[in-house]
Each structure stands twice: as structure tokens, then as C-alpha cells.
Amino acid sequence: MTGPGHRVLNFMFIGALTRSLPAALFGLLGSAFPDTVEYLIWGAGRNRHHRRSSHWIVLWLAGFLFCFLAGAKRTVPSLSGLAAASPESVWGCAAFWFLGCVLHVLGDACCGKVPLFVPWRRRFGFRVFEMSPRRGEMSRGELIFVAFTSLSALGAWLSRGVLL
Template identity: 85%
Template sequence: MTGPGHRVLNFMVLGALTRSVPAALFGLLGGAFPDTVEYLIWGSGRNRHHRRSSHWFVPWLAGFLFCFFVGAGGRVPTLSGLVGARAEAVWGCAAFWFLGCLLHVLGDACCGKVPLFVPWRKKFGLRLFEMSPRRGEMSRGEWFFVAFVTLSALGAWLSRGVVL
């Protein structure tokens, strides 16, 4: 998936699931990190190493579980918790940043392959849609996928009585 697709999906899905603006925003920020870290490490040789260790779901899942259950005590971050500088709100934001990274990996698994249990072995993924050959441009299939998931999440968010 492209960067805009990841960011829109992460924000809407996490916002619908949690009804928390901080959780949705930190998920949006985490959604860009797996690709960004490849640029930081590999630079121009990024394409040879794309969707390897940075797209392995295990560290992102472990980070989320640790931050959410150990640090945040299973609580979703709130704006009042952040303003009050409560430790569980900060841990909760970190947890949803990790969850944003995990959603990035799952989004990429919808249009290609990502590592399964170890980053250098077997990969899994579906080809729900093809990617555009032009960098940063969403293909028709990605547009439909992002629109469908986003509208579904928006409907769920609004049905719970929450409007941004």
C-alpha cells in the first residue's frame, strides 16, 4: 500500500475501534514507520530489502502488547490523560504507535507478501489489489479497498455516537 492509504486506514480503523483521538493519531504516525525505517537504514538500496525485517509483525505485536497491557494497564489513551501527563496515557500512545506499525504490515499483506514467522524465510500475503507502477500513487484497487474500509470504519465510529 502507499503511504496515504496506510495513514487513512490507520486513523479511521483505530478511531472507530477506540473512540480515542490520541490513539488514532498515534496509530497514524506508526503507520508510516516500517517504510521510513527502511529509508533510514538502507538508503538508496531500500528496494532490495523492502518488506523484510521492518515488515515482520512479531516485534510490532510484542511492542503493542507490552505497552498496552504492562505500561497502560489495558487503558486507551485520552486527551485528558495526556494533558494531565499520566503515565498510562503515554504508554497507551506508545501502544497505539506500535499498533499502527502492525496495521501497516497487515495492509501491505493485502497487496503483497510480508514475512511470516521469521523475516528471512516464508512470507504470506494476499493480492487483493495491484499497486500502481508510479511511486506514491494509489491504484484503482487500492482506492476501492481504502474507501471501503474507511467508510465502514466511519460508519462504525458514527454509529457509536462519536463525531470528530
């Protein structure tokens, strides 16, 4: 999945799930991290290592569960909580950043294979749509997938109430 596809899907999905703008924004920031960390570690040779340890879903799920259960106390971050530096809001933002990473890996599993339980062994994934051969460009299948899921999430988000 391309970067714009990840960002749109994560923002809309987490926003619909939580009705919280800070949670959606931190999920958006987490949506780019698995690919960014590959670039930071491997540089120009990152394509050789793409979708290996940085796309290991167990790592991101563990971070999400730790932040969500240990610090967030099942609260959704709010703008007022962040302004007051509430520990629950800070932990909540970290949890939704990790959830953005989890959704990134699941999005990549829709168009290829990602590691399952061990990063160097068995991989899982489905070819829901093909990727565009041109770098950074969404294929027709990805565009339809992103549009349908994000518009569904937007409808759910708006039907539940206000954004903040």
C-alpha cells in the same frame, strides 16, 4: 500499499475501535514507521530490502502487547490524560503507535508478501489488489479497498459517539 492508504486506513480503523483521537493520531504516526525505518537504514538501496525485517509482524505485535498489557492497563488514551502526563495515557499512546505498525504490515500483506515468523524465511500475503506502477499513486483496486474499509470504519466510529 501506498503511504496515503496506510494513513487513512490506520486513522479510521483505530479511531473506530477506540473512539479516541490521541489513539487514532498515534496509530497514524505508527502507520508510516515500517517504511520510514527502511529508508533511514538503507537509504537509496531500500527497495532491495523492502518488506524484510522492518515488516516483520512479530516485532510490532510484541511491542504492542508489551505496551498494552504492561503499562496501559487496558485504558484508551485521552486528551486530558496526556495533558496531565498520565502514565496510562503515555503507555496507551505507545501501544497504539505499535498497533499502527501492525496494521501497516497487514495492509502490505493485502498487496504482496511480508515476513511471517522469521524475517528472512517464509512470507505470507494475498493479492487483494494490484499496486499502481507509478510511485505514490493509488491503483483503482487500492482506492476502492481503502475507501470501502475507511468509510465502514468512519460509520462505526460515528455511530458509537463523539470523537474525543
